[in-house]
Amino acid sequence: MNWISEEAEKLAWYMEAENIDYKFPAVDDLCGSYFEDYDMGENILEEYEFSTMPELQKLLQKKRVIHSLDIDRVCAVAAFKNRPDIDVGKSEEHMLPTFIYNF
Amino acid sequence: MYILGISALYHDSAAVLVKDGEIIAGAQEERFTRIKHDKSVPGYAIKYCLDFAQIKGSDIDAVVYYDDPIATLDRWLANASAIGEERKDLLNFSYKAMFQEKLWIAEKIKQILGGLGRRGKLLVVKHHMAHAASAFYPSPYEKAAVITVDGVGEWNTTTIGFGKGNEITILKKIDYPHSLGLLYSAFTYFCGFKVNYGDYKLMGLAPYGEPIYYDVIKSELIDIKEDGSFRLNLKYFDYQNGRSMTSSRFEALFGGVRRTPEQEITKREMDLAASVQKVVEEVIIKLSRTAKALSGGIENLVLAGGVALNCVANGVLSREGIFKNIWVQPAAGDAGGALGVALLAYYHKYNERRVERKDIQKGSYLGPGYTQKEIMNYLVTHSIPYVKYEYGMEFYHIIADLLKQQKIIGLFEGRMEFGPRALGNRSIIADPRSETMQSRLNLSIKYRESFRPFAPAVLRERCSEYFDFEGDSPYMLFCGYVKGKQDTDFDLAEYFEKQNDMTEVIKRKRSDFPAVTHIDYSARIQTVTEEGNPIFYRIIKQFEKETGCGMVINTSFNVRGEPIVCTPEDAYHCFMNTEMDVLVLGNFILYKEEQPERYKRRDVYELD
Numbered sequence: 001m002n003w004i005s006e007e008a009e010k011l012a013w014y015m016e017a018e019n020i021d022y023k024f025p026a027v028d029d030l031c032g033s034y035f036e037d038y039d040m041g042e043n044i045l046e047e048y049e050f051s052t053m054p055e056l057q058k059l060l061q062k063k064r065v066i067h068s069l070d071i072d073r074v075c076a077v078a079a080f081k082n083r084p085d086i087d088v089g090k091s092e093e094h095m096l097p098t099f100i101y102n103f
Numbered sequence: 104m105y106i107l108g109i110s111a112l113y114h115d116s117a118a119v120l121v122k123d124g125e126i127i128a129g130a131q132e133e134r135f136t137r138i139k140h141d142k143s144v145p146g147y148a149i150k151y152c153l154d155f156a157q158i159k160g161s162d163i164d165a166v167v168y169y170d171d172p173i174a175t176l177d178r179w180l181a182n183a184s185a186i187g188e189e190r191k192d193l194l195n196f197s198y199k200a201m202f203q204e205k206l207w208i209a210e211k212i213k214q215i216l217g218g219l220g221r222r223g224k225l226l227v228v229k230h231h232m233a234h235a236a237s238a239f240y241p242s243p244y245e246k247a248a249v250i251t252v253d254g255v256g257e258w259n260t261t262t263i264g265f266g267k268g269n270e271i272t273i274l275k276k277i278d279y280p281h282s283l284g285l286l287y288s289a290f291t292y293f294c295g296f297k298v299n300y301g302d303y304k305l306m307g308l309a310p311y312g313e314p315i316y317y318d319v320i321k322s323e324l325i326d327i328k329e330d331g332s333f334r335l336n337l338k339y340f341d342y343q344n345g346r347s348m349t350s351s352r353f354e355a356l357f358g359g360v361r362r363t364p365e366q367e368i369t370k371r372e373m374d375l376a377a378s379v380q381k382v383v384e385e386v387i388i389k390l391s392r393t394a395k396a397l398s399g400g401i402e403n404l405v406l407a408g409g410v411a412l413n414c415v416a417n418g419v420l421s422r423e424g425i426f427k428n429i430w431v432q433p434a435a436g437d438a439g440g441a442l443g444v445a446l447l448a449y450y451h452k453y454n455e456r457r458v459e460r461k462d463i464q465k466g467s468y469l470g471p472g473y474t475q476k477e478i479m480n481y482l483v484t485h486s487i488p489y490v491k492y493e494y495g496m497e498f499y500h501i502i503a504d505l506l507k508q509q510k511i512i513g514l515f516e517g518r519m520e521f522g523p524r525a526l527g528n529r530s531i532i533a534d535p536r537s538e539t540m541q542s543r544l545n546l547s548i549k550y551r552e553s554f555r556p557f558a559p560a561v562l563r564e565r566c567s568e569y570f571d572f573e574g575d576s577p578y579m580l581f582c583g584y585v586k587g588k589q590d591t592d593f594d595l596a597e598y599f600e601k602q603n604d605m606t607e608v609i610k611r612k613r614s615d616f617p618a619v620t621h622i623d624y625s626a627r628i629q630t631v632t633e634e635g636n637p638i639f640y641r642i643i644k645q646f647e648k649e650t651g652c653g654m655v656i657n658t659s660f661n662v663r664g665e666p667i668v669c670t671p672e673d674a675y676h677c678f679m680n681t682e683m684d685v686l687v688l689g690n691f692i693l694y695k696e697e698q699p700e701r702y703k704r705r706d707v708y709e710l711d
Contacts, residue, residue: 034332035275035393038262045167045452048209048227056206063173064180071180078202 053080104453105162107152107220108445109145109212110169110233110437112205114299116145117438119469119521120152121445124455126241128155129469129521131438134669140300141666144208146215151471163220166212167448169233169440172205174257178279182343226452228444230256231408234435235273237443238407239266240450241463242430246401248394249273252387253408253436254284254299261332263390265398266405269450269457274397280343281335283386284410286325289340290379292348294372295362299409306415307555309380310623311605312373313596316357317381323356325382331389368554370599384416391425402427407443411435411580412523414627418582421574433467433578434522442521466635467578468528470519473671478689481671488697492690494638499645502687506534506646506655510684511548513660515674516638520667524579525659526629527560527639529667529674531683533618533656534646535559540618541609544658547682551663554605558627559619560657562643566630569616569654579629579657585614588624595622618656629657679703 050056053076060072108119111132119129128151133139135147153160179201204211209225219225228236234251249264249271260282264273287305288298296304327333337343339353354360362372391404404426411417412435421429432439449455482489492498505512514530525531531548533540535557545553558579559569567573572583590613598608614620633640647653660668662681668674671688678686678693679702686693 031328033328033330034277034281034326034334035263035330036278038259038264038273038276040273044232045226045228045448046171047222047224048168048172049224059173060176063171064177075176075180075202078198079206082203 053077056080104164104449105156105158105220106445106448107149107163107166107216108169108441108443108448109149109166110439110441111144111211112142112200112208113170113437114142115140115436115438116142116148117434117441117521118145118148118152119441119445120156121449122156124446124449124457126442126446126463126465126469128152129434129442130471130519130669131434131521131666133666134470134519137666137673139664139666144211144215149215155471160216160218160220163216165222165226165448165452166216166220167226167228167444168208168212169228169437169444170205170208170230171227171257172208174229175205176201178255178258182280226444226448228447229259230440231259231262231276232271232273232447233440233443234407234432235262235264235266235271235443236447237432237434237439238405238411238430239271240446240457241432241442242266242403242405243461243463244403244405244428244430245457246398247403247405247430248391248398248401248426250387250390250394250404250406250411251408252283252390252406252410254288255279255282260284261390261408263394263397265401269455271447275332275393277332280337280340281333283333283383284408285340285342285348286335287379287383287410287413289342289348289353290375293353293357293361294375295364295366295368297364298348302409303412304555305376306380306413307621308368308373308376309415310377310621310625311554311595311599311608312370312375312377314378314381315374316378319356320378320382327382327386327389329389330393331386331391332393333386367603368605369603373599380413380415383410383413384419387413387416387420388423388425391420391423395425403430404428405430405432407432407435407439409436414580415582415625417580418572418625421572421581429581431578431580432522433464433520433524433526433580435580436523438522462635464578467521467524467526468518468636469521471669472518473689475689478671478691481675482688482691482693485675485702486699487675487693487702488699489688489691489693492692494690498690498692499641500649501692502642503645503649505685506532507650509534509537509540511540511544511682513674513678513683513686514639514642515660515668515671515686515688517636519669522578524629525657525667526577526579527631527636527657529660529669530560530639530657531660532560532642532658533557534650534652535616535619535654535656536650536652538610538612538617540656542606543682544618544656549658549661549663550681553609556621556625556627557619557656557658558629559616559654560629560631560639560643561654562640562647563630563632565647565653566628570626570628572628574630576628576630577632577635579627581628582625583628585616585620585624585626587614589613589615616652616654619654675702 056076106121116132130148132145133141258278261277263275341350570583
């Protein structure tokens with residue numbers, strides 16, 4: 001995978017992630033509540049299964065709140081890199097830390 | 104239909120087996136591995152559950168896990184991307200756990216179980232739904248408001264919901280990084296106790312202090328709305344970076360660096376403990392009012408999540424009278440999640456009707472038990488001297504008489520408790536009337552800080568004579584106040600202005616039951632009934648007949664840093680490692696002075 005050519009996607013994901021507000025909000029007397037509605041989702045109990053990298057990627061794409069094909073792929077690589085039976089590709093083995101450090 | 108619930112890889116791994124809606128077995132992994140708060144995939148606990156039911160892994164209909172690994176990864180990534188240059192430390196700290204362990208939970212359980220039951224696939228449930236299920240389904244209520252509060256599970260830290268019949272609906276949530284559990288943990292850490300495992304020590308310290316930091320906590324650290332929702336001021340915390348709980352700003356705010364473990368406790372720590380306790384109580388009360396409003400004014404509340412183990416806050420909530428009835432899951436922390444998901448799968452996935460039983464939690468006596476024959480085999484094999492009795496008047500009289508003689512007794516009966524509290528089956532018991540017993544127990548048995556009080560196990564029918572507490576507290580999850588206060592003129596605040604020595608304060612007699620009376624006259628009450636635990640009840644009843652006192656001290660059967668004993672062997676080693684006088688193993692009584700010297704050994708546990 002050519003990471004440099006996908007800079008645009010990476011940047012978009014980064015900006016989306018940055019938009020999440022982790023900072024203490026100025027105390028807002030007009031705001032009556034910090035509660036959010038809970039989304040029960042379609043299924044309270046979900047089957048959790050994957051045995052290949054593409055299956056894990058598919059699961060990540062379906063369930064993660066922040067969508068990014070790049071991140072899903074490097075997560076799958078990170079999950080499978082110590083599996084003796086799976087070749088994740090030497091050049092991609094350590095991509096996740098690098099990917100995140102370089103944000 | 105068998106359903107296996109599992110909690111693992113965070114804190115307090117556990118397995119629970121449910122058969123046709125009945126909880127038949129449950130245990131924490133730490134009890135078998137002897138590693139306190141063991142978080143590994145609970146192979147021994149799973150084996151115990153299967154052996155108890157005499158089934159194989161392939162007989163299980165569904166295996167259910169108490170956390171959604173993908174949602175957890177989602178939060179982990181978002182956290183990593185949000186913390187800027189600090190993310191390298193976070194990754195180093197948790198990268199392997201996330202990608203090599205948590206994502207592979209199905210594989211790891213499969214390896215232990217030889218499969219994933221008849222379904223062949225792992226079912227996962229969101230963490231707070233697991234807590235909610237652990238609170239609602241075992242409760243005696245057909246309808247109840249449900250509150251869960253902990254550090255964090257996937258994204259959520261607090262939820263409010265509603266249970267009716269076999270359904271639970273979660274309505275509101277607060278997400279990470281805004282967490283009441285993590286706020287409390289930050290103070291636990293700052294006061295020199297272990298995060299996740301020392302929270303109860305901070306709670307025990309609170310009555311020594313004054314809540315002088317309450318205002319500053321509310322103005323600087325947490326913004327609390329009237330409905331109990333809150334936001335934290337993250338610049339004072341460091342947990343997002345995965346390094347420590349508090350930042351240098353926190354130190355600046357509270358007058359210097361944190362106390363290190365084993366360092367002397369000063370008035371600052373006491374006041375901080377009192378202050379954050381007051382804040383937690385305020386949030387819990389406000390959340391409860393909101394839960395009541397959201398559930399249409401119903402009179403029942405159920406609670407779970409680690410914060411629900413704060414029995415002082417539970418006591419305040421009970422006295423507040425917002426709800427007529429409150430039920431708290433005794434394994435309110437992560438272990439209870441295993442129980443919650445097993446019941447949830449039964450009721451929800453298979454759409455079964457809610458089972459109506461009086462005590463679905465079964466007194467939380469869900470762990471391994473040992474027969475008379477098994478105990479005797481152990482004693483005979485190791486040439487351990489004992490005296491055997493039948494369960495009857497003589498047996499109960501001897502134990503009561505030993506208590507009267509100020510002996511400290513290890514009590515090992517029936518099935519081990521599920522959850523953090525010993526409730527009479529793996530307990531150390533003693534006379535609560537003694538003025539020296541608290542110090543004796545702390546220093547020569549538990550090897551722990553002497554400021555922490557012991558709990559009274561009291562005959563249910565006499566509870567209101569001794570305490571201003573009405574109702575049931577079979578799981579030791581509510582605090583009440585001792586009646587007949589003494590030494591009320593003593594000015595605690597003035598005393599600690601001049602010195603930090605807590606031992607002198609502890610020695611002061613504050614009631615007729617000084618060993619179970621905390622400095623503020625509170626007590627962590629366990630009510631005992633004959634129906635709930637016949638042997639324990641009869642021991643206390645006999646003690647009452649012989650002394651007039653209808654309660655005993657009940658503390659967990661372990662030393663500091665050691666998990667509660669599980670087997671007769673664990674109990675014997677703990678007995679021999681401490682100054683305990685007598686060990687009651689089923690209907691066998693062992694006296695310390697008769698035991699062989701060769702069995703005396705000092706196990707060393709990492710201090711908690």
